[in-house]
Amino acid sequence: MSLFLLFFTAAVVNNFVLVYFLGICSFVGVSKRIGPAFSMGLAVMFVLTITAATGYMIYHHVLVPLHLEYLEYVSFILVIASLVQFVEMFIRKTSKPLYDSLGIFLPLITTNCAILGLALFIVIRDYDFVESIVFSFGTGAGFMLALVLMAGIREELDLAPVPKPLRGIGIAMIVASALSMAFMGFAGVSFGG
């Protein structure tokens, strides 16, 4: 039960994008159409989960026993960079159109703060292995949810008469603000422990 709560909290109550502001770059960049937004969400979810598992192993079974905790950041970023390289090759081999539509944002998953943020949160909050996996899964689901919601709204926004200086990124920020406010409705939800 508590694992389910962990999942739900990570996905909705403390949504990474709308509450912690992690992964904003791809949130703004890939949320113009629902299709690519969905695939991007899947790619990020995959990288998140593997990063959580690998990061946990490296931190607790290599760095802590050797007293090398200060190498935390450097080793996490190395893991993430090589993982993203792998995902990129995989997507290019399996689906060329998807590869083209994600474009520059695919290698930029490396610098997606959500991924490094997740690895850091796992260390800070001292999750065990199963909790880490569930947490990363919830975070990925939350990221995808925010991305797809945003893409849906922005598809409709194309038809709306937005004042010229606000077009593009400006209105996206205002919409994100409203979305974030909606997600804050969950903030008061308590799960009794």
Next chain:
Amino acid sequence: MKNSSTIGGEFAKGIWRENPVMVSMLGLCPTLAVTNSAINALFMGGATFGVLVASSFMISLIRNVVPKQVRIAVFILIIATFVSLVDRFFLAWFPEISKALGPYIPLIIVNCIILGRAESFASRNGPFRSLLDAAGMGVGALLVLLVMGMIRELLGTGNLFNVPLTGGMITPWIVMILPPGAFLTLGGLIFLGKWFEEGKSR
């Protein structure tokens, strides 16, 4: 990068015309996350500035030695090293700030401004120019962060740098220091910036 051949121009372009946050939309995570008070914003901006200048300089020095295929990995490693230094420094000298900023300090590693400048400028230009470019971009980012932090703190709590300013004359608008306020403030700033630019070109 037209018109930036002079040394002053190299520095100045980052502040307004090519401002990394407002124009290129880079490094939005810290811009939104830690600007809930002016002090946090100032320290975050300072940390970003330091890492940006140091890593740009370093990358520019080694730009001819690093093979093209592994350059991104090398850049990220250099950046991560400097961020670790800053993190330890804050932990030792400003433990309170370090606690308030939490994971956002290590997240400077993945701040797109730094990698972006490394890739598009420092890896192609000499150390002196890269230093100026990085300093300009750093100041540009710092200014945006500071303005955001000041607006949000003033509207959200009525204080500025923890000094009570409005004296209870206005009701603090709590939502401004919460996540929605961050998006709203940035949206508003972008609107003002574009509106101003448009008025100038008309």
